[in-house]
Amino acid sequence: MASSIFTHCHSSPSSTTAFFLRRRHPVHVGPTSLRFFSIPSSPPSSHLLSLAASATEASAKVIDGKSVAKQIREEIAAEVSRMREAVGVIPGLAVILVGDRKDSATYVRNKKKACESVGINSLEVNLPEDSTEEEVLNYISSYNDDPLVHGILVQLPLPSHMNEQNVLNAVTIEKDVDGFHPLNIGRLAMRGREPLFVPCTPKGCIELLRRYGVSIKGKRAVVIGRSNIVGTPAALLLQREDATVSVVHSRTSNPEEIIRQADIIISAVGQPNMVRGSWIKPGAVIIDVGINPVDDPSSSRGYKLVGDVCYEEAIKVASAVTPVPGGVGPMTIAMLLQNTLNSAKRIHSFE
Numbered sequence: 001m002a003s004s005i006f007t008h009c010h011s012s013p014s015s016t017t018a019f020f021l022r023r024r025h026p027v028h029v030g031p032t033s034l035r036f037f038s039i040p041s042s043p044p045s046s047h048l049l050s051l052a053a054s055a056t057e058a059s060a061k062v063i064d065g066k067s068v069a070k071q072i073r074e075e076i077a078a079e080v081s082r083m084r085e086a087v088g089v090i091p092g093l094a095v096i097l098v099g100d101r102k103d104s105a106t107y108v109r110n111k112k113k114a115c116e117s118v119g120i121n122s123l124e125v126n127l128p129e130d131s132t133e134e135e136v137l138n139y140i141s142s143y144n145d146d147p148l149v150h151g152i153l154v155q156l157p158l159p160s161h162m163n164e165q166n167v168l169n170a171v172t173i174e175k176d177v178d179g180f181h182p183l184n185i186g187r188l189a190m191r192g193r194e195p196l197f198v199p200c201t202p203k204g205c206i207e208l209l210r211r212y213g214v215s216i217k218g219k220r221a222v223v224i225g226r227s228n229i230v231g232t233p234a235a236l237l238l239q240r241e242d243a244t245v246s247v248v249h250s251r252t253s254n255p256e257e258i259i260r261q262a263d264i265i266i267s268a269v270g271q272p273n274m275v276r277g278s279w280i281k282p283g284a285v286i287i288d289v290g291i292n293p294v295d296d297p298s299s300s301r302g303y304k305l306v307g308d309v310c311y312e313e314a315i316k317v318a319s320a321v322t323p324v325p326g327g328v329g330p331m332t333i334a335m336l337l338q339n340t341l342n343s344a345k346r347i348h349s350f351e
C-alpha cells in the first residue's frame with residue numbers, strides 16, 4: 001500500500017506547469033481511512049514543534065487533523081449544552097443541496113452527522129438539478145428569516161445554469177457560516193475590520209497551526225492556489241497573522257523557487273502529488289488542503305485519496321505535514337460547527 005503511493009509520487013509528471021491546469025474542487029469520496037502513516041496519539045498541548053529540527057524522516061510530525069477536529073467537536077458540544085441550558089436556544093444549520101452529485105451528497109451527509117454529534121440542529125433541503133435559481137433564492141430568503149436557523153450553507157458547486165454569485169450574495173451575512181459573502185471576504189481583507197465569519201477550510205488550516213504551536217508571525221508563508229473559497233482567504237488570514245505571504249498560481253513563473261522559501265506552505269490546488277520534496281525548505285510546515293482521488297487497483301474502492309503534496313517525500317524534508325485524509329478535511333467540518341455555534345451566540349447575545 002505504502003509503496004504504491006510512493007510510486008505514484010515518482011510517476012507523476014515532473015513539469016510544474018502540467019500540474020497547474022485548472023480543475024474543479026477536489027472530489028470527496030468514501031469514508032476516512034488512515035492507512036499510510038502512523039498517527040501520534042494526540043496533538044501536542046504545548047509548543048513542542050521545532051521548525052529548526054534537523055530534517056530526518058523520523059523528525060517530521062504528522063499533524064493529526066482528525067484528532068484535533070474531534071477535540072474541537074467536544075468543546076463545541078459542551079458549549080452547545082451550556083447555551084441550551086442557559087437560554088434554551090439550540091443552534092441550527094440549514095444546508096441547501098441542489099442536484100444529485102454523489103460527492104456533494106456525501107459531504108452534506110457528513111455535515112449532518114457532525115451537527116448531530118455536537119447537538120446542533122440541522123435542516124436540509126435537497127432540490128432537483130433542474131430547479132430554478134429563483135427557487136434556491138426563495139429557500140435562502142426563508143432561512144434568512146427563520147429564527148431557528150443560525151447558519152445557512154449552499155453546497156457548492158451549484159448546477160451550471162445558476163449564478164453562484166447571485167446565490168451566495170443572497171445569504172444574510174449574519175448567517176453566512178461559510179464566510180463566502182463578499183462583505184465577509186472584504187472585511188477579512190481589510191485591516192481593522194472584522195468579518196462575521198471566516199471560511200471554514202482556511203480557518204481550519206490556521207487552527208491546526210495554532211494548536212500545534214507553529215508560530216506564524218514574521219514567517220514566510222506560501223499559499224499555492226488562489227480560489228475564492230480556499231487559497232485567497234487562506235492568504236488573507238496568514239497576512240492577518242503577520243506572516244509575509246506569497247500566492248503561487250497557474251501563471252506564476254518559477255513557482256518551485258518561491259515555494260522553497262516558505263516556512264509555512266498551504267497548498268489548495270487539487271492536483272495529486274504536485275508538490276515534490278525538492279520544492280520544500282528543510283523544516284517547513286506543510287498544510288495540504290487537496291483531497292484528490294487517484295486510481296489504486298489494490299484498494300477495494302479502486303481509488304485512494306492523496307493530497308497536493310507528495311507525502312512520502314515531504315515527510316522527509318518538512319518538520320510537520322498534514323496527511324490526506326485525516327488532515328484538513330475533518331477540520332473544515334469542525335470549523336463549520338464552530339461558525340454555526342458562534343452565529344447562534346451572536347444572534348442571542350450569549351457569551
Ligand SMILES: Nc1nc(=O)c2c([nH]1)NC[C@@H]1CN(c3ccc(C(=O)N[C@@H](CCC(=O)O)C(=O)O)cc3)C=[N+]21
Binds near residue numbers: 153154324326333
Ligand atoms: N458551501 C460549501 N462549503 C464547503 O465547505 C464545501 C462545499 N461547499 N463543497 C465541497 C467542499 C469540500 N469540503 C470538504 C469537507 C470535509 C472533508 C473531509 O472531512 N474529508 C475527510 C474524509 C476523506 C475521505 O476519506 O473521504 C478527510 O480529509 O479526512 C472534505 C471536503 C467542504 N466543501
